[in-house]
Amino acid sequence: MGEVKVIGSTKSLFCTRIEWALKLKGVEYEYLNEDLKNKSPTLLKYNPVHKKVPVLLHDGKSIAESLVILEYIDEVWTQNPLLPQDPYQRTISRFWAKFSDEKVLLGSFGACKAQGEEKQKAVESAHESQAFLEKEIEGKKYSGGESIGYLDLTIGWIPLWISVMEEVDEMKLIETEKFPFLHKWSQNFMETPLIRECLPSGEALLEHFHTTISFLRSLEANKQ
Amino acid sequence: MGEVKVIGSTKSLFCTRIEWALKLKGVEYEYLNEDLKNKSPTLLKYNPVHKKVPVLLHDGKSIAESLVILEYIDEVWTQNPLLPQDPYQRTISRFWAKFSDEKVLLGSFGACKAQGEEKQKAVESAHESQAFLEKEIEGKKYSGGESIGYLDLTIGWIPLWISVMEEVDEMKLIETEKFPFLHKWSQNFMETPLIRECLPSGEALLEHFHTTISFLRSLEANKQ
Incomplete structure (x- = not known):
């Protein structure tokens, strides 16, 4: 091929x-x-x-x-399909993948970046987006059922980034009590051997996180 | 169905x-x-x-x-396909559709919204994105060849919005001399009977434009 x-x-x-x-x-x-x-x-x-x-x-x-x-x-490469075969289920995966990148991921970064008065508002907004995803993932081993698919790969940043964000920012973003299904999903995902084979190091993520947050804050400062 | x-x-x-x-x-x-x-x-x-x-x-x-x-x-509904059949060509359509929504459309709105010192920079940035799209559309009747497809529908806002933006803002965004292929494409698109059957009125677009720009400016003002 x-x-x-x-x-x-x-x-x-x-x-x-x-x-x-x-x-x-x-x-x-x-x-x-x-x-x-x-x-x-x-x-x-x-x-x-x-x-x-x-x-x-x-x-x-x-x-x-x-x-x-x-x-x-x-x-x-059509073996081990990532997207479901049914058009409506495909559409659901695409919708949540887009939502996860645009709202959950950026919202979580926004919450880390925010300072002062804006902080609480940004954290609430991130939680709101996370709550929608929590509802979507409720009771599922993987997003599409029994095997890893397109949406799982898209939200695969959650178990890794969130722990880095919390470590740096000392701010609980996806709290276990509030988001039990996202936590259960994260656990399933991270226990999958193929996923574990290919992970960035915590150190690399930490460095990348600091660079991104500094960059976002400098953009913000230039605007004001 | x-x-x-x-x-x-x-x-x-x-x-x-x-x-x-x-x-x-x-x-x-x-x-x-x-x-x-x-x-x-x-x-x-x-x-x-x-x-x-x-x-x-x-x-x-x-x-x-x-x-x-x-x-x-x-x-x-598989008749009259919107996306090309070839996976690479499909990917190209998806890439440019995303680019058009995220960079060209938002960039053009950004240029209209910007005031004071930021204006020139925002206009240049919008032109830069438009220039990439111009290159992609170069010499094509429609984005996919001889019939209207996914990317044409996605960038179908150009002939309509741009004229509204220019009317309100008195600022030429997609100048004919700079972007002859986007203009030729706009002409082909707007001459297609099926497209003409279903167009928002200029008045409706104008009203919507004013609301959007006011909303974006109020967001900006609240941030400062």
């Missing part, structure tokens, strides 16, 4: 979800680790629009944006 | 793209026009997460988020 390469960073969970998908499909790939502080000509050539990781290279053709890449992987 | 309803607003081009898709597919539907200033219990019931239009109801099942809805329509 052709040569597969991933331009990624081991510090980014957007890249990890691509590796998980390829491993689930049993696709061999070469990993090109990118120094995000000094982006390579290869990255700039293959993702000139966003200049961001991850990028999937398949026989020299490039694909960017992690959710778009996951759909491509699922369509090209 | 079951009962189809669209909860929408004739002022929103996110809703118009859903109507265009259903018309292209030859699907009959009922339109439930929503008063966005006084949202109906029906909207809140079927899109409790975002509380936004459009929502597609198919046999009572609800789907939100316009790009997710387009994919659903294409999977359920």
Whole structure:
């Protein structure tokens, strides 16, 4: 099925979800680790629009944006489907994946970034988004049932990032008592051998987190 | 194929793209026009997460988020495909649709919203995003070739919104000389009878534009 390469960073969970998908499909790939502080000509050539990781290279053709890449992987390598077969269930997965990236992930980062008066409001807003996801995941081993799928890979940042966020910010974001189903799901997900095979180190995530938060705060400061 | 309803607003081009898709597919539907200033219990019931239009109801099942809805329509009603059949071409359409919504559309709104010192920077940033889309559309009648597809419907806001933005803001956003291919594409798109059948009025767009810009500026003011 052709040569597969991933331009990624081991510090980014957007890249990890691509590796998980390829491993689930049993696709061999070469990993090109990118120094995000000094982006390579290869990255700039293959993702000139966003200049961001991850990028999937398949026989020299490039694909960017992690959710778009996951759909491509699922369509090209049809074994172990990531998206459900039923159109309505597919749509539900896509909806929650988008929601998770745009609201839950960004909302949680927003809560960490916020300072002063804004903090409480930002934490409440993050909790509100998390509560919607909690309801969706209620009582499920994985999002799609008995095997890992598209939505699980998309929300796979939760068990990893949340613990980093809490460690740094000393702020409980997804509290076990409030979100028991997300915690049970996180446990199932992290116990899956294939998922454990490919995880960024806590140290790498911590470094990436500090950089991201400083960057977001500097943007905020420049605006004022 | 079951009962189809669209909860929408004739002022929103996110809703118009859903109507265009259903018309292209030859699907009959009922339109439930929503008063966005006084949202109906029906909207809140079927899109409790975002509380936004459009929502597609198919046999009572609800789907939100316009790009997710387009994919659903294409999977359920397979005649006149919206997405290309080739996985790589599909991925390209998805990439540019996401880019168009997140960068070109929001960037253009950002340029209109910006005031004072920020204005020039925001206009340049919008032009930069538009230039990427211009390159993608170069020399094509429609984005996918000879018939209207997913990406055309997604960027279908351009010929309509841009003229409203320019009228209000007295600022040329997509200049003909700079973006000849986007202009040629806009012309082809707007000359298509099926597209013309279903267009929001200029007046409705103008009103919606003013509301959106005022809302964005008030958010900005509250932050400072």
